[in-house]
Amino acid sequence: MPELTPLIFAVSVISGIFWSIGQMNQLSSVAFLGVSKAVPLSTGMQLVSTTLFGVMVFKEWQTMTVL
Known part of the structure; x- marks a missing residue:
């Protein structure tokens, strides 16, 4: 089972508020x-x-040839 740290909990709550x-x-x-x-x-x-x-954020397109 994954560990639920205070940081993960806080990020989850903030994400829920924005949603x-x-x-x-x-x-x-x-x-x-x-x-x-x-x-x-x-x-x-x-x-x-x-x-x-x-x-x-994820740098998915490095060059224009990818398009």
Whole structure:
């Protein structure tokens, strides 16, 4: 069984807080904009942000020939 250290617990709690804030904002954007505008925006932003995170943090694309 994995060890649950205070650092792992703190990171998990902080991650959950950020997830909760994101969910709350996504649901309120659907109420504000409507489904037909909010869902494509949300999906597009998720695709762009996760791609940029992978490139900047994990250095997934080293050269342009990888694309």
